Amino acid sequence: MAAAKLMHDPYNLIITGVGGQGNVLASRMLGNVLTSQGLWVTIGETFGASQRGGSVMSHLRVSEQGSWSPQIPAGKAHMVLALEPLEALRVLVKYGNPRAKAIVNSRPILPVAAIAGRTSYPATEELEGMLAQLTAQRWSIPATDRAMKLGASIFANIIMIGALAATGDLPVSREAFEAELRRALGHAKVAVNLEAYDLGVAMVGQ
Amino acid sequence: MEGQRLTMMGNQAITQGALEAGVRVAAGYPGTPSSEIIQNLAGAADEHGLYVEWSINEKVSLEVAAAASLAGLRSLCAMKQNGVNVASDFLLHLAGSGVRAGMVLVHCDDPGALSSVNEGESRHFARMLELPLLEPSDFQEAKDMTKWAFELSEEIGNLVMLRSVTRLSHASGGVVPGPIPAPGGQARFDHHGSPRDLRHGPVSSAPVGYKHRLQQEKLKRAVELFEDSPFNSYVGPESPELLVITSSICNLYVKEALALLDARDRVGVLKLGTTWPLPPKLLQRHLQRCEQVLVVEEVIPFLEENVKIAAAEMAGEIGAKKFFGKREGTLPAQGELNPDLVLKALAGILDLPYQARPAQYDRLAQELAPQATQDRELAFCPGCPHRASFWSLKEALALDDRDGFICGDIGCYSLAMRPSGYGLLKTLHAMGSGAGMASGFGQLGRFGMDQPVMAVSGDSTFYHAVIPALINAVHQKSPMSLVVLDNSGTAMTGFQPHPGTEANALGQPVPPVDIEAICRSLGAEVTVCDPFDLKATQAAAVGLLADQSTAKVLILRQLCALSPQRKGTKPYEVRVDPEKCLGDQCGCNRLCTRVFGCPGLAWEKESGKARIDEVICAGCGVCASVCPQGAIIISEGA
Numbered sequence: 001m002a003a004a005k006l007m008h009d010p011y012n013l014i015i016t017g018v019g020g021q022g023n024v025l026a027s028r029m030l031g032n033v034l035t036s037q038g039l040w041v042t043i044g045e046t047f048g049a050s051q052r053g054g055s056v057m058s059h060l061r062v063s064e065q066g067s068w069s070p071q072i073p074a075g076k077a078h079m080v081l082a083l084e085p086l087e088a089l090r091v092l093v094k095y096g097n098p099r100a101k102a103i104v105n106s107r108p109i110l111p112v113a114a115i116a117g118r119t120s121y122p123a124t125e126e127l128e129g130m131l132a133q134l135t136a137q138r139w140s141i142p143a144t145d146r147a148m149k150l151g152a153s154i155f156a157n158i159i160m161i162g163a164l165a166a167t168g169d170l171p172v173s174r175e176a177f178e179a180e181l182r183r184a185l186g187h188a189k190v191a192v193n194l195e196a197y198d199l200g201v202a203m204v205g206q
Numbered sequence: 207m208e209g210q211r212l213t214m215m216g217n218q219a220i221t222q223g224a225l226e227a228g229v230r231v232a233a234g235y236p237g238t239p240s241s242e243i244i245q246n247l248a249g250a251a252d253e254h255g256l257y258v259e260w261s262i263n264e265k266v267s268l269e270v271a272a273a274a275s276l277a278g279l280r281s282l283c284a285m286k287q288n289g290v291n292v293a294s295d296f297l298l299h300l301a302g303s304g305v306r307a308g309m310v311l312v313h314c315d316d317p318g319a320l321s322s323v324n325e326g327e328s329r330h331f332a333r334m335l336e337l338p339l340l341e342p343s344d345f346q347e348a349k350d351m352t353k354w355a356f357e358l359s360e361e362i363g364n365l366v367m368l369r370s371v372t373r374l375s376h377a378s379g380g381v382v383p384g385p386i387p388a389p390g391g392q393a394r395f396d397h398h399g400s401p402r403d404l405r406h407g408p409v410s411s412a413p414v415g416y417k418h419r420l421q422q423e424k425l426k427r428a429v430e431l432f433e434d435s436p437f438n439s440y441v442g443p444e445s446p447e448l449l450v451i452t453s454s455i456c457n458l459y460v461k462e463a464l465a466l467l468d469a470r471d472r473v474g475v476l477k478l479g480t481t482w483p484l485p486p487k488l489l490q491r492h493l494q495r496c497e498q499v500l501v502v503e504e505v506i507p508f509l510e511e512n513v514k515i516a517a518a519e520m521a522g523e524i525g526a527k528k529f530f531g532k533r534e535g536t537l538p539a540q541g542e543l544n545p546d547l548v549l550k551a552l553a554g555i556l557d558l559p560y561q562a563r564p565a566q567y568d569r570l571a572q573e574l575a576p577q578a579t580q581d582r583e584l585a586f587c588p589g590c591p592h593r594a595s596f597w598s599l600k601e602a603l604a605l606d607d608r609d610g611f612i613c614g615d616i617g618c619y620s621l622a623m624r625p626s627g628y629g630l631l632k633t634l635h636a637m638g639s640g641a642g643m644a645s646g647f648g649q650l651g652r653f654g655m656d657q658p659v660m661a662v663s664g665d666s667t668f669y670h671a672v673i674p675a676l677i678n679a680v681h682q683k684s685p686m687s688l689v690v691l692d693n694s695g696t697a698m699t700g701f702q703p704h705p706g707t708e709a710n711a712l713g714q715p716v717p718p719v720d721i722e723a724i725c726r727s728l729g730a731e732v733t734v735c736d737p738f739d740l741k742a743t744q745a746a747a748v749g750l751l752a753d754q755s756t757a758k759v760l761i762l763r764q765l766c767a768l769s770p771q772r773k774g775t776k777p778y779e780v781r782v783d784p785e786k787c788l789g790d791q792c793g794c795n796r797l798c799t800r801v802f803g804c805p806g807l808a809w810e811k812e813s814g815k816a817r818i819d820e821v822i823c824a825g826c827g828v829c830a831s832v833c834p835q836g837a838i839i840i841s842e843g844a
């Protein structure tokens with residue numbers, strides 16, 4: 001299969017969120033979609049203790065040439081897909097650069113220390129301001145809220161993938177995504193997942 | 207899927223390699239980052255005719271796999287770094303006795319302790335026990351090398367160790383799968399020959415003199431094969447300024463760092479896949495290239511030391527070298543490496559400037575860092591039975607008021623060292639160590655120690671290593687109490703079955719071994735409670751502490767919140783009644799959010815009252831019994 005053209009090689013994408021949000025699922029699906037386009041995808045993940053509220057990151061390296069380090073070097077992210085706004089900031093501070101873009105799910109998840117009142121979570125406008133300073137382009141989308149309307153917060157992952165596809169940065173097509181859905185989930189859940197994907201596409205706009 | 211490049215997780219690539227080699231029996235004990243190997247093989251068992259089991263602990267799993275090898279079937283055993291320590295007694299014997307059909311031990315280390323409480327290395331077992339060691343450096347190699355490891359094992363007649371790390375096992379990359387042989391194979395253990403007959407005699411590491419000499423000859427044969435192995439490769443100029451010697455996933459960090467520094471024409475990279483014993487001729491050829499050598503590896507300087515020994519032995523031919531690595535501090539000898547650390551080391555040696563991003567942006571990022579880096583401390587899941595259990599133990603210890611404490615071990619409940627479990631664990635070591643140490647603390651009353659001691663253990667851990675410690679406590683009359691946090695599965699690693707479950711790794715029905723019955727048969731007093739019933743649990747815990755005459759067991763039984771049976775179900779609809787919640791005016795000082803601390807609860811800034819976050823709450827209903835005002839309302843059947 002002929003490889004699709006990339007705007008950077010390797011293209012560095014970080015998917016970030018909080019344990020339990022399901023970003024491992026998102027990175028796997030996205031990885032498979034891109035692999036089906038003939039690209040090499042290297043995914044670095046940490047999980048194991050990730051179910052219990054810690055920060056979770058997946059690093060995706062997309063290349064026409066081969067495997068790259070499963071850890072992206074500091075300052076080298078092209079795109080950050082954040083399921084949680086504070087996690088977007090955490091990632092950008094380390095991996096961001098003036099050309100970095102970000103898609104951010106706007107619903108905060110408070111760290112337990114913030115719930116307990118030992119620390120405070122930044123106010124929405126303040127957080128948005130910081131994210132704006134660290135990105136060249138940024139989309140803030142209510143992915144969890146829309147996902148809950150679809151029936152479960154986990155659909156936020158799929159909405160985010162749709163949003164990413166709409167940016168046109170990576171060759172993610174609706175057809176390839178649908179094929180991956182069928183492979184991963186069987187026919188039963190394809191329709192609602194595609195609905196989530198389309199919602200994401202619409203949120204970023206063509 | 208044969209022939210088409212797929213993106214596979216490292217552990218999946220290892221599984222695929224084993225299947226392509228025609229593995230027939232696989233066994234292991236769950237431990238991050240190794241668990242998916244046995245899990246995947248169990249999933250493939252039906253189709254490819256395998257026997258796969260989750261054994262009671264790593265030592266037994268190695269014994270199970272060794273039996274298959276001796277009966278002529280290829281076998282694999284997988285475990286995390288700690289497991290090799292558990293298995294090491296048998297490993298020492300097995301290395302001496304040798305194996306028959308190909309047998310591979312896959313051991314996964316966790317540099318940086320990403321999901322462990324240590325970053326202990328298992329590579330040195332290969333040197334200590336005189337076994338060959340392989341280290342794959344990417345995903346394709348993880349598959350190819352696993353397959354070849356079986357052939358090597360058969361060729362030399364001994365076990366082969368294959369070491370992975372978290373960043374390979376849990377990372378994913380391109381792999382082209384190959385064909386898998388048809389199921390089949392006949393098991394038979396041939397034992398009628400003389401003890402010196404390796405293929406037909408009884409099997410043991412004795413007669414020691416004879417077997418040890420043979421073992422070393424096997425290792426020499428492995429080195430001969432390593433000299434020409436395609437898993438060792440060199441990339442770079444004929445005579446570089448610097449030779450990097452590396453192994454495992456660090457090879458990709460070196461590749462990345464050299465690309466960013468644009469230094470590929472100045473630096474040569476010798477990537478070694480066969481890291482013990484090192485092939486001397488190959489090493490000599492490459493060490494001759496230049497005067498400066500940097501060794502890049504994780505975690506402690508294992509490769510570095512072995513290279514240095516080899517370099518000293520061939521000093522006459524290659525002359526003296528300047529070495530950089532962990533011993534003189536160019537690279538850290540703790541924690542995991544990454545491209546940035548390797549880049550920094552290379553930039554220093556080559557005297558190259560490097561800036562990852564514009565200085566102005568970097569300054570801005572530094573300014574925002576304190577906000578961004580606020581810690582997301584790990585916590586028990588919403589609805590986790592452990593939070594409720596530790597809540598009750600905390601209350602009981604406070605009521606008892608003799609400065610009692612809890613000894614812990616490995617599982618989700620290790621988190622009780624941290625605020626989520628109220629910092630109750632005061633010792634945390636190996637599997638089963640909580641019970642063993644409590645058994646020891648319990649004996650110290652004769653020296654005036656008047657603090658009561660408890661131990662906690664999970665259900666899987668109970669079988670793995672707690673039983674001997676409990677027998678010891680009962681038999682030695684140690685007045686300790688063991689609390690078994692029974693959540694009906696190996697929760698931390700993803701619900702692998704254990705001897706207490708009703709199905710095995712293959713999903714077949716098996717007789718569960720009952721923890722309560724074991725404890726009773728040992729003569730321990732046993733109480734069983736549901737930890738979600740805070741009142742009953744607290745009363746039982748207070749009872750344990752009050753009676754310090756003998757070893758006692760409290761089993762707190764409740765399903766893990768993520769267990770397949772509970773996940774996604776909410777037994778209760780939970781809400782806070784804003785009329786009843788007194789908020790900051792209540793004397794409880796935010797007991798629910800500040801102290802109890804379930805992530806499903808939030809403190810509403812505007813109203814100054816508690817609130818349930820319906821996205822996160824698992825509906826266990828426990829917080830309703832925590833609130834002194836009865837402001838948290840639960841209603842059944844959501």
Ligand code: SF4
Binds near residue numbers: 052587591698767
């Ligand atoms: S995985 Fe299960 S046992 Fe572990 S913290 Fe979560 S709920 Fe508790």
Ligand code: SF4
Binds near residue numbers: 590
């Ligand atoms: S009911 Fe209460 S304790 Fe249980 S998960 Fe929900 S918020 Fe947490």
